[in-house]
Amino acid sequence: MGIKENLMRNLSRVGAAVIISTAALMAACNQQTEDSHATSPPTSAAAVAKTMHPSWDADQDGINDCENDGSCDHTVDYSQPRPSIAPTFDCTKTDSSIETLICQDSELAALDIKLAAVYAAASQKVQEQEQQSPLLTTGQRGWIKGRNDCWKADDKKGCAKTEYQRRIAELQAHYQLVESIGPIRFQCGDSPADELIVTFYESDSPTLIAERGDSVSLMYQVPAASGSKYEGRNESFWEHQGEASVVWGYDTPEFVCKTTP
Secondary structure, eight states, rough: OOOOHHHHHHHHHHHHHHHHHHHHHHHHHHHHHHHHHHHHHOHHHHHTTTTSGGGGGOOOOOSSSSHHHHHOOOOOOOOTTOOOOSSSOOOOGSSHHHHHHHHEEEEEEEHHHHHHHHHHHHHHHHHHOOOOOHHHHHHHHHHHHHGGGGSSSSHHHHHHHHHHHHHHHHHHHHHSSSSSEEEEEEEESTTTTTTEEEEOOOOOOOOEEEEETTTEEEEEEEEEESSSEEOOEEEEEEEEEEEEEEETTTOOOEEEEEEOO
């Protein structure tokens, strides 16, 4: 057999070996892929649910409690135990979805504890001054009802948080539990009787109490482009360099007040 024939035969053998090796490699890869698929954990909802810590399933129905009341928050790591901070009420006997949310959220639970302490301080001050306390008690009951109405809000946690912050500030100001600046007098017209008396309180959320004649308004500080701006139920007070733009009452025109010497 000549050199040419031997060379051609060897090349054929090499080509066949390459084909066989390639086929074997592809078969091995396919088998490995099948094995990987067989052993990979499923990505179903049931598998995801297994990452939930049992403390988030109080009724033990296999579903995160937040799914039942619509309070789920993507910032919460539900694979970790539920925060140990407990509010002042019994979480096994909640009367509303908002109370359930408070039990699940450490920030809201901390605010509930803070409010309880401020309320106790207000009650103590009322007793020391031998005043009537029904107004404080009735106001707190009304506030709880308003807080629980946050279930209607799109941002339930944000609504409840604001309710807590404002109630804490309200009690701190009304019962003078924090430092204050004032009273400061503003002249709002030509008549000496037409004045506004304002006291600013260093409450957790800054507030002021304004008096005009027989009317009193509690206002909370809100963001402003300049100066200090406060808003109440139907009133607003926006001060800048000793001059204040004031609205007093629903759908009433704005007027200007200036600090008196």
